[in-house]
C-alpha cells in the first residue's frame with residue numbers, strides 16, 4: 001500500500017474562471033516550495049521563445065511572435081519542478097531501502113528532487129548504490145549481448161528530443177528489433193491509426209493561424225485549462241470574434257466554460273472573464289460516436305453537406321450516408337445520453353459555419369472504439385469539406401512535448417512507418433522487418449516472461465500502464481531494467497531479478513555542454529512545427545550526462561562498430577545528428593540545421609492539409625463505425641463506466657500537489673466522482689469511502705480502495721477517478737481495437753463497499 005495524502009480533504013465547488021488569480025496563487029504555492037525562485041522566474045521568460053527553451057510540459061503550439069510571457073500555470077510548474085534545488089543524492093539512497101520507497105506516494109518520490117548520480121541496485125542491502133558511468137555501460141552492454149534481441153524493449157516517453165529519439169530507434173534497429181513502444185501508444189495512437197486510414201496522414205491538419213478565421217470549433221474530450229492551457233488564448237480570441245465553440249465532455253471542465261487571462265493586467269484587475277464554450281454538452285463517456293452520428297443525421301436531412309468536395313475528394317460516401325440514415329434517434333439519444341434537440345442545436349451551429357475545426361484529446365482516443373471515434377470525427381469534417389482550407393481541419397491535441405516528433409524520427413514498432421531503405425543505404429545494415437512490440441504487447445511480454453529486459457528513455461512505464469499488479473510482478477522477474485530519468489518514480493523502485501540501473505540525465509532546461517560547445521535540441525509541437533530549444537541553467541549535478549550521451553554510451557557498449565556511425569562525434573555536436581535525421585527523412589527535414597534559424601520554427605508539411613490524400617483509394621475515406629457505443633462493453637446492473645482523469649496539479653504520473661482547483665477537489669486524490677442520483681441509487685452517501693472493483697469477465701480480482709465518494713456533476717452511470725491511482729483497475733485486454741491504446745476513459749467497474 002502506498003501512503004495517501006488525505007489529512008484535510010476539501011470538496012468545495014470552485015466558481016472562479018480558469019486562469020485569473022487562482023492561477024497566480026497556484027504558482028505562488030509551488031515555485032517557492034522548489035526553493036529556486038529567482039532562477040525559475042528568470043527561466044520563465046525564456047520559455048517557448050525561439051532562442052529560449054521549449055516547455056517541458058505540453059506539446060501545444062508556440063506562436064510567433066510569442067507573448068512576452070509565453071507560459072501558463074502548468075508550464076511554470078513543470079519548469080519549477082525540473083529546476084528545483086532539491087536533490088536525491090547517494091546519501092538519500094543510503095537512508096532508504098527500495099521496499100521503504102515503494103510505500104511513498106508518487107508526489108513524495110518526485111518531490112525529493114533531481115537524481116544526481118548513476119546508481120545500481122544492490123539486492124543485499126535493498127538499496128541503490130553509486131556506480132561509475134563506464135561500469136554502467138559495460139554491464140548493460142554485457143547483458144544485452146547475452147540476450148536475444150527480441151526479448152528486449154526500448155521504451156520512450158514523449159519528452160526526449162528529436163536528436164535523442166533518432167539515436168534511440170537506430171540503436172534498437174541495429175541491435176535487431178523494433179520493440180519501440182512510446183507514450184503515444186497510451187495516448188494518440190488512435191489518432192495515428194485513424195487519421196492515416198481516413199486522410200492519409202497520422203497527424204492533425206491544422207495550424208495556429210486557423211484559429212484566426214475559423215467559424216466554429218467542435219471540441220471533444222480534451223481538458224484545455226489543465227492540459228494545454230496556452231490554447232485558452234486562441235479559444236478566447238475565437239469566442240470574442242463571435243465564432244461557435246461547441247464542447248462535448250462528460251464533465252463541466254472550467255477552462256472550457258470561462259477564462260481570465262492571468263497575463264492581462266486589465267482582465268486581472270477587473271475580474272473580467274471571457275466565456276469559452278457557446279454550447280456545452282455532457283455526453284456520456286463513450287457516447288461520442290452516437291453524438292457524431294446524430295450531427296451527421298441532421299446535416300444529411302438538411303442538405304448541409306458540401307457535395308462538390310465529397311464528389312471530388314472522398315470515397316465511399318454512399319455506404320456512410322446509408323448507415324447514418326438507418327440509425328435511429330432513439331439509439332442515438334440512448335447511447336449519447338443527450339437529447340435529439342441538444343444534438344440538433346450543435347449540428348445546426350456546425351451546419352451554418354463556413355469553416356470548422358475539430359479539436360480533441362484523450363476523451364476520444366482512450367476507448368475500445370477510440371479509432372472509430374477519430375474516424376467518425378473525420379467523417380463529420382469531410383461532410384462539409386472542412387479539411388484543407390483555412391480555418392478548418394483536425395486538431396488532435398498531443399500530450400508530451402515531443403511525442404509527435406518521436407514518431408516522425410522513427411520511434412515506431414511498425415515496419416511500414418520506419419525508414420527501412422534509407423537506414424539500410426546510410427548505415428549498411430538490414431533493419432528488422434518483423435513488427436515490434438507496442439505498449440500493450442510489451443506489458444504482455446513482461447507478464448508472460450518473454451520480455452527479459454526493459455530500457456526506458458524517460459517516463460514511468462510501470463505506473464502509467466494498465467494491469468499494474470501483474471506488470472510489477474513480471475518486472476521483478478526480468479534480467480535487466482535500465483531507467484534514464486530526471487526524478488525518482490515508482491518504475492525505478494521495482495528491481496529486476498538481474499541488473500537494475502538508474503541513470504540520471506540532464507533536463508531540457510539545463511545547459512548541455514559538449515565537445516563543440518553548448519548544444520541545442522529540437523522538438524515538434526502538436527501542429528507539426530519544429531522548434532529549437534537551448535537550455536542554460538546550471539545542471540542539477542556535475543555527474544549528469546545528456547540523453548544523447550547516455551544513448552551513445554549504451555549503444556557503443558554492445559553494438560559492433562559501424563564505419564558510418566560515429567556516436568562520439570554525434571554527441572560532441574548535435575548538428576551532426578540533425579544532418580543524419582535530414583538524410584534519413586529528407587521529405588521533412590531537408591536543410592534541417594539551416595531551417596532552425598526560421599523564427600517561430602519550421603512547419604514540416606502535411607499532405608492532407610493540401611488535399612492530397614495518401615490513402616488506399618487516393619481519396620479521403622468515409623469509414624463507417626460498427627457500433628455507437630465506444631466503451632466495448634454493455635450496460636449491466638451495478639456496472640459503471642469509470643473515466644480516469646488528470647488533475648490540474650499533475651503531469652501524468654508526476655504529481656505536483658493535491659489541489660484540483662477547477663474541480664474543487666483539494667487535499668486528496670483518493671476520490672470517486674459520482675452524481676447525486678447514482679450515489680442514492682447505489683445506497684451510498686457523499687463522504688463515504690468505497691472500493692472499486694473491475695467488472696470484467698476474466699474473473700481476475702482488480703480493486704482500488706479507500707476512495708471518498710464526492711458528489712459531482714457527471715452523467716448517469718459514469719464515475720470519475722484519478723490516473724494513475726486507478727490504473728490497477730484497467731485490464732490489459734481493455735484497449736482500443738487496432739491502435740491498442742488502453743481504454744482508460746471507460747473502464748467497467750462496480751462499487752464494493
Ligand SMILES: Nc1nc2c(c(=O)[nH]1)N[C@H]1C(S)=C(S)[C@@H](COP(=O)(O)OP(=O)(O)OC[C@H]3O[C@@H](n4cnc5c(=O)[nH]c(N)nc54)[C@H](O)[C@@H]3O)O[C@H]1N2
Pocket residue numbers: 057058059074187220221222223224226227228248249250251253283284285286287288360361362363364397398399400643644645646648650651652745
Ligand atoms: N498540466 C498537464 N498537462 C498535460 C498533461 C498532464 O498530465 N498535466 N498530460 C499531457 C499528456 S501526455 C496528454 S496525452 C494530454 C492529455 O490531455 P487530455 O486529452 O485533456 O486528457 P485527460 O485529462 O485525460 O482528459 C480528457 C478529457 O476528456 C473528457 N472525457 C473523458 N471521457 C470522455 C468521453 O467519453 N467523451 C468525451 N467527449 N470526453 C471525455 C474528460 O472529462 C477530460 O476533460 O495532456 C498533456 N498535457
Ligand SMILES: Nc1nc2c(c(=O)[nH]1)N[C@H]1C(S)=C(S)[C@@H](COP(=O)(O)OP(=O)(O)OC[C@H]3O[C@@H](n4cnc5c(=O)[nH]c(N)nc54)[C@H](O)[C@@H]3O)O[C@H]1N2
Pocket residue numbers: 110157158159160183184186187188362366399400457458459460461464465484485486487488489505506507508547644645646651652653654723724726727730744
Ligand atoms: N488510467 C490512465 N492511464 C494513463 C493515461 C490516462 O489518461 N489514464 N494517460 C496515458 C498517457 S496519455 C500517457 S502519455 C502516459 C504517460 O506515461 P509516461 O510518459 O511513461 O509517464 P510520465 O509520468 O510522463 O513520466 C514521468 C517521469 O519522466 C521522467 N522525466 C521527466 N523529464 C525527463 C527528461 O527530460 N528526460 C528523461 N529521461 N526523463 C524525464 C521523470 O523521471 C518522471 O518521473 O500515461 C498513460 N496512462
Ligand SMILES: [Mo]
Pocket residue numbers: 183184186187188398399400
Ligand atoms: Mo499522453
